[in-house]
Amino acid sequence: MSNTNLVVIPTYNEAENISRILYTLTTEVPTVDVLVVDDNSPDGSANLVKLFMKHTPRVHLLSRPKKDGLAGAYIAGFGWGLDKRYQAFISMDADFSHQPTDVARIVTGLVTSDVVVGCRYISGGEITGWGLTRQCISRGGNLYAQTVLRMPYKDLTGGFNGWNRRVLEKIDVRSIRSKGYAFQVEMKYRAHKAGFGITEIPIRFVNREVGTSKMSGTIFWEAAFRVLEMRRSYG
Numbered sequence: 001m002s003n004t005n006l007v008v009i010p011t012y013n014e015a016e017n018i019s020r021i022l023y024t025l026t027t028e029v030p031t032v033d034v035l036v037v038d039d040n041s042p043d044g045s046a047n048l049v050k051l052f053m054k055h056t057p058r059v060h061l062l063s064r065p066k067k068d069g070l071a072g073a074y075i076a077g078f079g080w081g082l083d084k085r086y087q088a089f090i091s092m093d094a095d096f097s098h099q100p101t102d103v104a105r106i107v108t109g110l111v112t113s114d115v116v117v118g119c120r121y122i123s124g125g126e127i128t129g130w131g132l133t134r135q136c137i138s139r140g141g142n143l144y145a146q147t148v149l150r151m152p153y154k155d156l157t158g159g160f161n162g163w164n165r166r167v168l169e170k171i172d173v174r175s176i177r178s179k180g181y182a183f184q185v186e187m188k189y190r191a192h193k194a195g196f197g198i199t200e201i202p203i204r205f206v207n208r209e210v211g212t213s214k215m216s217g218t219i220f221w222e223a224a225f226r227v228l229e230m231r232r233s234y235g
Helices: 018-028 045-053 069-083 100-109 132-149 165-170 180-193 217-234
Strands: 005-011 032-038 059-063 088-091 115-119 126-128 161-164 198-202 204-206
Touching (some): 005 045, 018 032, 018 100, 032 069, 100 115, 132 180, 161 165, 180 198
Parallel strands (some): 032 059, 126 204
Antiparallel strands (some): 115 161
16 A cells, blocks of 8 residues: 555446556556456456556556446445555546546545535536536436435535545445445435535536446436435435
C-alpha cells in the first residue's frame, strides 16, 4: 500500500481506455493507489492492467470470473480495499467521463467530510456530450430519488464519489444488493440515514469518447423500484 487513498475502477471491455486512465491517475494524482476490478473482459483489459502493474506498485487488479455488474464490482473493490486497510475510497469510471483532475479535489474534501459527491447539477457542474433525452432521464431520476427519499442532494445517481472508511464500515457496504444506478442511490441514502456528512462538489461529466456505454432500460427501471423499496426498508 503506497497511499491511504484508493481509487476503485470497474472495467468490462475498457481496453481502449484503461492504460490511459491509469497513466493519468498515477502521474497527476500521486496521493492515490488504483484498484481495477475487471469482470473477465474478453477484450484483454486485465492484461493491460497487469502490464501497467510491472511499472508501479500503486496499481492493483482484482479479477472476477464473469460479468456481474457495476454494483458487484464496486462492492468487491471496496471490500478488497477495506481488507487492505485503506482509509479513503474514490469510485470512478474508466472511460474519462469522470475527470482524473477532480480526484485530488475529492481526496481533499474527504479530510473534512465523510462523503464527497461529484455533482453534475450544482453551480459549476456540467454535462458534455449528452443529448436532451439522456439529460432529462438523468435529471428526472435524481428528482424522483430526492423526492421519494427526502434527501437534499442534487446528484444521487452519479458514480464519481468519495467515501471515508468509517462510512463504508458503518453502512455495511458488502450487504448492499442494489444494482446499477440504484446502488449509487442506496450508498448515499444509507450514509445520510446514518448521520454522516455529505458534501457535493461540482464536476464536469464528459460522455465517453471510445468504448460502449453499459446503460440499459433494465438498469433504469430497477433503480426506480429499488428507490421505493429503500424508503420502505429504511424509513
